[in-house]
Amino acid sequence: xxxxxxxxxxxxxxxxxxxxxxxxxxxxxxxxxxxxxxxxxxxxxxxxxxxxxxxxxxxxxxxxxxxxxxxxxxxxxxxxxxxxxxxxxxxxxxxxxxxxxxxxxxxxxxxxxxxxxxxxxxxxxxxxxxxxxxxxxxxxxxxxxxxxxxxxxxxxxxxxxxxxxxxxxxxxxxxxxxxxxxxxxxxxxxxxxxxxxxxxxxxxxxxxxxxxxxxxxxxxxxxxxxxxxxxxxxxxxxxxxxxxxxxxxxxxxxxxxxxxxxxxxxxxxxxxxxxxxxxxxxxxxxxxxxxxxxxxxxxxxxxxxxxxxxxxxxxxxxxxxxxxxxxxxxxxxxxxxxxxxxxxxxxxxxxxxxxxxxxxxxxxxxxxxxxxxxxxxxxxxxxxxxxxxxxxxxxxxxxxxxxxxxxxxxxxxxxxx
Numbered sequence: 001x002x003x004x005x006x007x008x009x010x011x012x013x014x015x016x017x018x019x020x021x022x023x024x025x026x027x028x029x030x031x032x033x034x035x036x037x038x039x040x041x042x043x044x045x046x047x048x049x050x051x052x053x054x055x056x057x058x059x060x061x062x063x064x065x066x067x068x069x070x071x072x073x074x075x076x077x078x079x080x081x082x083x084x085x086x087x088x089x090x091x092x093x094x095x096x097x098x099x100x101x102x103x104x105x106x107x108x109x110x111x112x113x114x115x116x117x118x119x120x121x122x123x124x125x126x127x128x129x130x131x132x133x134x135x136x137x138x139x140x141x142x143x144x145x146x147x148x149x150x151x152x153x154x155x156x157x158x159x160x161x162x163x164x165x166x167x168x169x170x171x172x173x174x175x176x177x178x179x180x181x182x183x184x185x186x187x188x189x190x191x192x193x194x195x196x197x198x199x200x201x202x203x204x205x206x207x208x209x210x211x212x213x214x215x216x217x218x219x220x221x222x223x224x225x226x227x228x229x230x231x232x233x234x235x236x237x238x239x240x241x242x243x244x245x246x247x248x249x250x251x252x253x254x255x256x257x258x259x260x261x262x263x264x265x266x267x268x269x270x271x272x273x274x275x276x277x278x279x280x281x282x283x284x285x286x287x288x289x290x291x292x293x294x295x296x297x298x299x300x301x302x303x304x305x306x307x308x309x310x311x312x313x314x315x316x317x318x319x320x321x322x323x324x325x326x327x328x329x330x331x332x333x334x335x336x337x338x339x340x341x342x343x344x345x346x347x348x349x350x351x352x353x354x355x356x357x358x359x360x361x362x363x364x365x366x367x368x369x370x371x372x373x374x375x376x377x378x379x380x381x382x383x384x385x386x387x388x389x390x391x392x393x394x395x396x397x398x399x400x401x402x403x404x405x406x407x408x409x410x411x412x413x414x415x416x417x
Contacts, residue, residue: 076108
């Protein structure tokens, strides 16, 4: 009896170690394939591989660095639950053969923000069409809310948890953050195949329900951007709405009054916004009508759980926004008098390519629209500079896109009297 018990214990131990070893090796192979599949766009650091006899695979302390971003997405723990050890081994042997029910949970997600999150070669090739959902946030109304503004707003990074659940009813996902709200996605009938993501939309004909909650962020953004733009919140909202309407007209569309009201409310108050989207339909299923045509009632949007009627778009003649014909010319001091004129303090025009040598000095920037920003040059990179101004006893740094600068001047001695 003792020998039988010892044999069973040894057999169980060998089976346990064999299972752990097989899971580790298979997981390492699948992750190596994933690293190779994304090597053109990013780098995966899988971290430590762990597993449990209950059918769980855990990756600890890993990250993903996308080449387009300046900061990596880090995770404390990534947990895949297949439901049983057999299902886990089957999924690792063939990722296309996932069980009917599985879940993937990410804990300790973190993305630290930088003043410029996208690398220069990404922004250089960006779409030139007017942005739809990018609020104005600066003295020039073509400056939009960016990661640098979020840093000055006190949001140094985005952290939280994510969850994906696949069941026989469909696919469910959620992302919950500490300081930037949450998003939930419910897609009935959808089936995820990690080896063929393009087949996700073909797996169901159902619409996606997307729920956004801002967690109070939109009120802070509205107050901050209106202050940075030098206008009251109501005027700032009107500027953003005008830019939204112009961006739609550039695409040959016009928003209904209810759609504009919904966007305005979300900009200033935030809250909970639920959208019914159809990825297989044009414009994700948002109703589009011809001018003068009646549109069928739809349940496209709900705000704070109340249905918003008459949310639709109307086709119009595309109207591209006008750009200024010419930039402002630099101010050049007339030194034609000759002789040894006495140098005095004044504004000297400098090429923006040489602006990096004037960090810490008092500068004056004239934008293409005629707005002038004066202050201390705090920092500069390839795409933008920051000018610090004294306000209420403290300094506020204004981000300015270099491409919008018409003239850049430095206050220094060297001009002739």
